[in-house]
Amino acid sequence: MAELRLARRSSFLPLTGLMCVLLLVFVSVASASRDVVSENNETWRGPAGETRGDSHNQTNSTAHKKAFPVLSFNYEHVRKPFEISLWILLALLMKLGFHIIPGVQNIVPESCLLIGVGLLVGGIIKAIGEEAPVLDTKLFFLYLLPPIILDAGYFLPIRPFTENMGTILVFAVVGTLWNTFFIGGMIYGVCRIEGGQLASVDPLSCLLFGTIVSAVDPVAVLAVFEEIHINELLHILVFGESLLNDAVTVVLYHLFEEFTHAGTVTVVDAILGVVCFFVVSLGGILVGAIYGILGAFTSRFTSHTRVIEPLFVFLYSYMAYLSAEVFHLSGIMSLIACGVVMRPYVEANVSHKSYTTIKYFLKMWSSVSETLIFIFLGVSTVAGPHAWNWTFVIVTVVLCLVSRVLGVIGLTYIINKFRIVKLTKKDQFIVAYGGLRGAIAFSLGFLLTNSEMKNMFLTAIITVIFFTVIVQGMTIRPLVDLLAVKKKKESKRSINEEIHTQFLDHLLTGIEDICGHYGHHHWKDKLNRFNKAYVKKWLIAGERSTEPQLISFYNKMEMKQAMMLVESGSTAQLPTIVSSVSMQNIKPRGPARQRAIPSISKSREQEIRKILRANLQKTRQRLRSYSRHDLMIDPFEDNVSEVRFRRQRVEMERRMSHYLTVPANRQETPPVRKVCFESEHKVYTYDDSKSPRGWTAEPDPSPPDAVSLLNESSQRANQSSEHRAKHNDELRAKVPDEKEEQDQLKLSRCLSDPGPNKEEDLS
């Protein structure tokens, strides 16, 4: 049955896609048959068509009096949005199709497929004789690129990024410079030698071309690397490089552009160029940081208007990008800086629903953008004017590869002298092979004004892009497997790791202080102190400003556990009271527990539910994945309150009986994993987990403690029913007390032991 459905679906989608394509074609035809409308030329290359038979496109204005039209057709009215929506819909349907058709995505990366689709659509449109929309530079840089970069910047893994900052900068700046001059110079040499059509190419144009074609593209890198899941270090190296080389590219591009117009180059110009580089990059970062702080500050006050919180994040970031572009600063770096600066504070301030919204919207927009970019790349390839020159193109492709390899090897040799963890040959190969070019190169090429060379350059650029994305993109996955490159370790951060990592941070800072060496840890520590002392107070609302990182991490883990509980188990499974997160080897016992679940009255339930729901707004989850397609399971669905409620119910009962019956043997104390929200209610949690750890430990002969636990628990279970009623009343009485008490509990997420003394009151 499922296969039938699948088959039907997989045949359904291409059909829909085909219908979309046909619809698009129809639209293009229809649009060609009217007079040029000026507004449409902006984003779409409006067809300069002549009026054809347009009977069905007339608005209802004729000379003679007709009967009142019941149904009329007015396409012009909605043309632009209609076309845009249709394109996006097509893109998304294609994307959907690729994921449904089994097996395809293991061989071919999605970007290649999308380019293929673009080629197809472009071909169809061209065959019909219409002009296809081209990847307009403005469209690309203002609408399609920012979401991708924002998504990348907001979820940038900060720790590996800053740890490898030196390496990344060297690759980005020096590497791009090397690529530019090497390619530009060699191309010029080849043109000189070759003569003929190429003789008229001047050195500055060559250098300009080198600039455009040498920049590693973040979009392409993201698209390909995401699917191969290599280890964090390599990912951040290539990706960081692709982000940071934007500054270099911008400067060089404008530099050479100016020079080609000016005609001559002086030393002063060269020095100004260097200065310009610093201005562009640092200025971009500064602009981004300012907007980031503004965004963080704004989010401090949004506690009453939660629904517009995500918008602030998006708008401030977009403004940062646009503002940087106004001054010809590096928009990408500005966007990255804004996201990085804003994120810790915004995350502390916004509700978790807003956080989820931000996350999903960013992923959504960047996904759409990426898809559109690749499709348009395909379409533009078919549409654009081409001037194919075998020598030029082949030489360009070869040179790109060669210069990349040489650059990486040379730079790594130098870098390894300064790195603690050296880059191996395998790493170097992946870094070199991962230098993909993409749509940025294409758009920059499109901006070229020198039309005689432009077509030839454009053709070469497109060829390079195709080569890198398709050939390198397709082969990188088998190569990664072949070379046995370390893959990304999917690991759950444990509280131990967090504690020990912080401890080691302090230790290393101390040692550095002893040595008098102001190293990485020293500055990080200083930054943290500054952050804690001054910045957090301003940018984070309320009491969260004093919450240490460890606590928020702990809370996050608690919530995650709660979610694991609800995702994995039914109520019957819940009462595995004493098992801990991952390393428990006491077998959960189902049947004995079932008796332990009390039933609480309906009104109590409602109250609890209400309280939980109200307070769940405040908790956080830190996202650690920067992948586009596989978001970590977001536990904050609506059933979280269910979980809380269930867990708490059982915990309550258990703790009741525990305090009444069990002697103070620490071992039997259920793990004190309690999360109490602002609510007066003692929300107990405990862990249950289906982690393999817990299960594989089953066959072990249980330690004697476990045996006694079994006995204890059944004892407890018996006890529990007795005290159930008492407990309920007690709980009711307790609520008003705890209301006052809660004010004294400092933080909203306090992990408070409910306090044995309260329980003992019962006995």
Place this chain on the structure above:
Amino acid sequence: MGFNGTSPLLDQRGELRPEDFGAIRELSMNPIGDRIISAFFSPGKETVDFASFVRILAHFHPTETSRSRDGVQPEPANSRTRKLKFAFQLYDQDRDGKISREELLQVLRTMLEMQVTEEQLQSIAERAIQEADLDQDDAISFDEFRKSLEKVDIDHKMSIRFLS
């Protein structure tokens, strides 16, 4: 700054006392500063001479992965295990080979200073021990410690560049 200012002292006496460490300003701000200081001194001794000082610092030498381990050489001071052992000893003040709950609590208390309540600390410590404690003895032994840190790149983290 570090010990540059106190090197005359070093020359004079040839050894360091805890007060000399205390003179370093940043170290006194460090939450675990006193633990670090005491790590330099062997138990019972009041001074540390230059050789021991360097020996301790040698733990933070970047690991050389290319060195072949033929098993005959004594394990180098900067190997991953030795680094972890050093860190472990900072937790384990009473040197019984295990990090008990109390010791963990103390560390957490100093790291988190005044910002959390006692119950929170208890919960965190409880959970940490639950996670790491494999043999159920309610304390973290060195092996368990090492295991819980297996995903962290200790070689990178516990190395100071300039020492190479």
